[in-house]
Amino acid sequence: MSDTDRPWGLDTLAIREGIARTQYNEHNEPLFLSSSFVFDNAAQAAARFAGDEDGFIYSRAGNPTVAAFQNRLAALEGGEACVATASGMSAIMATVMSLTRAGDHVVAAFELFGATLQLFGILQRFGIEVTFVRQDDIDAWRAAIRPNTKLLYLETPSNPLTTLTDVRALAAVARERGVMLAVDNCFCSPALQTPLAMGADIVVHSATKYIDGQGRVLGGAVVGGRKYIEETLAPFVRTTGPTLSAFNAWVLQKGLETLGMRMQRQSANALALATWLQAQPGVSRVHYPGLPSHPQHALALAQQKTGGAIVSFELGRDGEDLYGEALRRRAWAVVDTCRLMSITANLGDVKTTITHPASTTHGRAGAEARRAAGVNEGLIRIAVGAEDPADLIDDLGRALASAR
Ligand SMILES: *Cc1c(COP(=O)(O)O)cnc(C)c1O
Numbered sequence: 015m016s017d018t019d020r021p022w023g024l025d026t027l028a029i030r031e032g033i034a035r036t037q038y039n040e041h042n043e044p045l046f047l048s049s050s051f052v053f054d055n056a057a058q059a060a061a062r063f064a065g066d067e068d069g070f071i072y073s074r075a076g077n078p079t080v081a082a083f084q085n086r087l088a089a090l091e092g093g094e095a096c097v098a099t100a101s102g103m104s105a106i107m108a109t110v111m112s113l114t115r116a117g118d119h120v121v122a123a124f125e126l127f128g129a130t131l132q133l134f135g136i137l138q139r140f141g142i143e144v145t146f147v148r149q150d151d152i153d154a155w156r157a158a159i160r161p162n163t164k165l166l167y168l169e170t171p172s173n174p175l176t177t178l179t180d181v182r183a184l185a186a187v188a189r190e191r192g193v194m195l196a197v198d199n200c201f202c203s204p205a206l207q208t209p210l211a212m213g214a215d216i217v218v219h220s221a222t223k224y225i226d227g228q229g230r231v232l233g234g235a236v237v238g239g240r241k242y243i244e245e246t247l248a249p250f251v252r253t254t255g256p257t258l259s260a261f262n263a264w265v266l267q268k269g270l271e272t273l274g275m276r277m278q279r280q281s282a283n284a285l286a287l288a289t290w291l292q293a294q295p296g297v298s299r300v301h302y303p304g305l306p307s308h309p310q311h312a313l314a315l316a317q318q319k320t321g322g323a324i325v326s327f328e329l330g331r332d333g334e335d336l337y338g339e340a341l342r343r344r345a346w347a348v349v350d351t352c353r354l355m356s357i358t359a360n361l362g363d364v365k366t367t368i369t370h371p372a373s374t375t376h377g378r379a380g381a382e383a384r385r386a387a388g389v390n391e392g393l394i395r396i397a398v399g400a401e402d403p404a405d406l407i408d409d410l411g412r413a414l415a416s417a418r
């Protein structure tokens with residue numbers, strides 16, 4: 015923490031927050047690979063188990079490396095406390111299950127990450143009711159809230175079409191109706207957007223993506239107020255067990271050190287690629303919040319530092335069947351012709367990745383749902399990395415030319 019009146023800036027927090035040096039005075043963050051911790055005597059063991067003495071007991075309940083990562087991420091998000099989890103999905107599961115019981119109701123964005131939609135399907139089996147609304151329609155969110163609603167849940171921007179939710183406006187609705195608002199901040203990361211500062215109660219992360227940033231490990235995290243995190247969420251995670259491993263926490267803590275510069279560079283590359291894509295023959299539409307042509311560009315400027323690093327574009331021609339085989343073949347040809355961009359499921363990596371959402375991330379959703387979501391066969395998503403932008407443009411340029 016800063017020792018002047020002025021709090022540390024984001025990049026300083028990302029590099030310096032949450033360091034507790036051991037007796038060896040190591041400069042780099044230490045890694046504590048230990049499933050449990052030793053007590054001086056039986057009385058100390060009893061005091062730790064009873065919660066009368068602070069200290070680590072067993073790594074499912076707490077580990078110094080995991081705690082250091084949690085403290086650093088909480089500081090970056092402007093939250094009081096954080097619990098890290100084994101994956102983004104376990105962070106989302108723990109958030110929803112810790113706040114609800116059978117008979118409760120959740121309102122969620124229709125545009126959520128595919129596995130999150132499937133998770134809500136599983137939770138419905140346990141008596142948790144879910145209503146889906148279009149994420150940019152604040153009136154729809156308000157109308158969907160019922161007396162038994164406990165949580166509003168969304169991502170902004172959405173994947174792959176980069177639709178935004180006005181977090182400040184929705185937070186005002188949540189406050190007025192006494193429900194919690196949770197935002198999956200995976201796509202922007204705290205380097206570009208801090209939902210808690212805009213009134214959200216909880217931030218959820220897949221740390222697998224930009225927080226790692228180099229495609230190495232899975233992880234997740236939930237950040238929020240001390241009372242919710244320590245009294246409600248932490249006991250849930252400790253008991254159900256989707257704890258983050260110390261090794262992964264160490265990798266993710268190192269990932270946070272470079273988060274700010276990676277997000278700046280990857281956003282600049284994304285803007286360059288999106289601007290170039292807009293001028294390409296055969297590209298009918300580009301989805302990128304950093305472009306003035308994005309329908310929510312003004313909102314993006316108001317709540318994000320940049321447009322982010324995800325760019326989607328469409329190949330469909332006027333009058334063409336947007337859900338037909340021919341368009342799918344053309345989109346696949348573009349993906350297959352790229353040599354630099356990787357065809358892979360991860361995103362947030364410094365290596366640029368390219369995907370065809372209709373046949374991958376949204377493949378299981380079914381044709382009806384894809385149509386409703388606007389994920390057509392000509393849509394291609396690029397998670398822009400940190401390579402030289404001219405090389406990315408050359409790669410995609412060659413691919414577009416070959417598929418024309
Ligand atoms: C990847 C992702 C998740 C799930 O995270 P995992 O770490 O893969 O479990 C959740 N939300 C969003 C927006 C994601 O992109």
